[in-house]
Amino acid sequence: MNNPYDVLIIGAGLSGMYQLKRMRDLGFRVHGFEAGSDVGGVWYWNRSPGARFDSESYSYGYSWSKELLQEWNWSEHFAAQPETLRYCQYVADKFDLRHDFSFNSRIKSAIWDETRRTWTLTTDDGTTASSTWLITCLGPLSAPTPPNIPGRDDFKGEAFHTATWPHTPVTFANKRVAVIGTGATGVQTITQVAKTAGHLTVFQRTPNYCAPLGNRPITQEEQARIKASYDQFFATCAATTGSFLHTADPREALKTSAEEREAFWEQQYYAPGFGIWLGNFADVGTNAEANALASEFIRRKIRERVKDPVIAEKLVPKNHGFGTRRVPLESGYYEVFNQPNVELIDINKEPIQHINPHGIQTNERTLEFDMIIYATGFDAVRGSFDRIRIEGTNGTLLQDAWSEGPTTLLGLQSPGFPNLFTIVGPHNAAGFCNIPRCIEQNVDWVTGFLIHARTKGNTRIEASTSAAEEWTRHVYDMVALTLFATTDSWFMGVNQNTPEKKRTFLAYAGGSPRYKKRCDAVAADGYRGFIQN
Numbered sequence: 074m075n076n077p078y079d080v081l082i083i084g085a086g087l088s089g090m091y092q093l094k095r096m097r098d099l100g101f102r103v104h105g106f107e108a109g110s111d112v113g114g115v116w117y118w119n120r121s122p123g124a125r126f127d128s129e130s131y132s133y134g135y136s137w138s139k140e141l142l143q144e145w146n147w148s149e150h151f152a153a154q155p156e157t158l159r160y161c162q163y164v165a166d167k168f169d170l171r172h173d174f175s176f177n178s179r180i181k182s183a184i185w186d187e188t189r190r191t192w193t194l195t196t197d198d199g200t201t202a203s204s205t206w207l208i209t210c211l212g213p214l215s216a217p218t219p220p221n222i223p224g225r226d227d228f229k230g231e232a233f234h235t236a237t238w239p240h241t242p243v244t245f246a247n248k249r250v251a252v253i254g255t256g257a258t259g260v261q262t263i264t265q266v267a268k269t270a271g272h273l274t275v276f277q278r279t280p281n282y283c284a285p286l287g288n289r290p291i292t293q294e295e296q297a298r299i300k301a302s303y304d305q306f307f308a309t310c311a312a313t314t315g316s317f318l319h320t321a322d323p324r325e326a327l328k329t330s331a332e333e334r335e336a337f338w339e340q341q342y343y344a345p346g347f348g349i350w351l352g353n354f355a356d357v358g359t360n361a362e363a364n365a366l367a368s369e370f371i372r373r374k375i376r377e378r379v380k381d382p383v384i385a386e387k388l389v390p391k392n393h394g395f396g397t398r399r400v401p402l403e404s405g406y407y408e409v410f411n412q413p414n415v416e417l418i419d420i421n422k423e424p425i426q427h428i429n430p431h432g433i434q435t436n437e438r439t440l441e442f443d444m445i446i447y448a449t450g451f452d453a454v455r456g457s458f459d460r461i462r463i464e465g466t467n468g469t470l471l472q473d474a475w476s477e478g479p480t481t482l483l484g485l486q487s488p489g490f491p492n493l494f495t496i497v498g499p500h501n502a503a504g505f506c507n508i509p510r511c512i513e514q515n516v517d518w519v520t521g522f523l524i525h526a527r528t529k530g531n532t533r534i535e536a537s538t539s540a541a542e543e544w545t546r547h548v549y550d551m552v553a554l555t556l557f558a559t560t561d562s563w564f565m566g567v568n569q570n571t572p573e574k575k576r577t578f579l580a581y582a583g584g585s586p587r588y589k590k591r592c593d594a595v596a597a598d599g600y601r602g603f604i605q606n
């Protein structure tokens with residue numbers, strides 16, 4: 074029996090939308106499934122207060138339609154979530170993408186049939202669909218993890234995880250609000266909620282090194298300049314390690330005088346975007362001594378901005394180095410802790426014991442709240458795969474195959490799971506990337522491979538075990554050259570709400586240009602390392 078589809082796609086975020094368009098334009102019979110009621114992926118789900126880009130807006134949008142680039146006006150240098158969701162919807166309208174997606178359709182299982190060389194998807198309402206090729210476009214941060222605190226479900230007030238935020242307005246005025254978690258999402262949420270909450274209590278376990286975002290509206294003159302500069306922006310992104318507009322300064326902190334270092338950091342700290350992280354001295358991310366100097370600079374900034382020295386000390390990170398976790402970019406975060414309506418609780422000193430119907434019980438106090446916000450992160454990269462029963466050859470579950478850490482080839486396929494491509498999957502440059510740039514690279518590469526297969530008449534592609542093991546070794550070799558593995562973070566697959574998960578590196582630390590070069594070399598060599606027939 075022929076498959077009704079050549080290609081099935083899971084997810085209608087930025088990856089799924091582009092992948093679907095490319096397949097359809099090339100005449101592949103394609104269909105997509107999306108759990109949400111519309112397109113947008115991360116921007117559809119994460120509607121929490123203050124959610125916005127940390128990439129410059131004009132470096133983030135799709136690069137593949139010059140018409141779209143000229144039509145769309147970003148209103149701010151770092152646009153907020155509602156605008157990005159509108160952008161995704163605009164793209165879907167313009168290219169009629171919704172037509173080939175089924176919405177409100179969460180995929181429960183994906184089962185490989187070796188005899189028929191077919192993947193069969195089943196949704197939560199029992200709908201099934203089959204295809205030769207399956208492309209997951211799940212996003213690296215789409216499996217939210219509410220905290221595993223006893224009594225969580227007993228709370229009678231409003232309670233939200235930031236990644237499943239309601240679509241209706243939520244107000245904080247006169248309310249006693251708790252926020253648990255101080256990662257990039259918590260930092261954005263706290264800053265926004267503090268503006269109107271009656272009282273805000275922040276529960277922090279690990280303080281992060283946050284730095285100013287430097288956001289502002291885009292003026293008319295800037296808009297014209299931006300529209301004339303897209304080729305240049307994308308060329309810059311293609312050349313930088315993380316595909317952002319920022320790139321490491323070739324100088325080394327350890328070989329630069331203290332005065333020059335200070336002046337540079339002072340300027341980078343206040344410059345918009347990730348300059349202080351990705352545009353820092355080249356050795357800050359790789360040399361512990363250089364990193365210690367940069368860490369001390371940011372600590373000093375925190376102490377300067379927070380008036381009460383006791384509170385400041387709670388906010389100063391001490392157990393990891395600057396930039397070894399993603400740096401949250403903020404707009405007045407530290408000043409929030411100077412407000413009389415805000416309290417910071419260090420849960421290392423005052424642990425949460427349980428949640429009760431009216432609030433949170435710590436080891437010292439009973440605190441009553443009207444609302445609890447969980448900014449407690451994600452089961453990153455692997456989590457959204459594990460939430461689907463993905464069965465490969467001989468009935469092997471992907472979740473079992475990856476239990477000791479994924480083995481992948483280019484972060485795009487795993488042995489034992491033929492014809493399954495994982496856009497922005499584990500070991501893929503996307504983990505550290507200004508993600509649409511890496512999404513486009515991933516989608517274009519997979520698309521090229523499927524055209525190649527169609528031309529050759531191949532209907533089965535599987536990463537060889539030896540090639541996947543070699544790539545996975547390379548992934549670990551690359552991260553060993555950096556300081557990322559020196560601390561816990563979602564890059565390392567660590568989330569305290571998923572203690573069953575093994576600590577393992579989930580991204581690719583060799584940089585997107587090197588990653589792309591490897592992908593291109595594999596393609597040029599007839600897709601070396603992939604068994605094709």
Ligand code: NAP
Binds near residue numbers: 128420
């Ligand atoms: P995250 O970085 O994993 O932070 C989760 C926070 O919740 C951490 O502070 C964590 O503490 C805390 N936490 C988790 N479980 C807890 C528990 N049971 N009890 C108390 N605290 C708990 O997640 P995120 O903030 O959602 O950010 C994830 C990533 O999303 C970011 O790194 C970034 O890549 C992306 N993001 C980007 C933007 C943007 O500006 N574009 C904004 C938001 C997010 P510990 O650190 O101690 O574990």
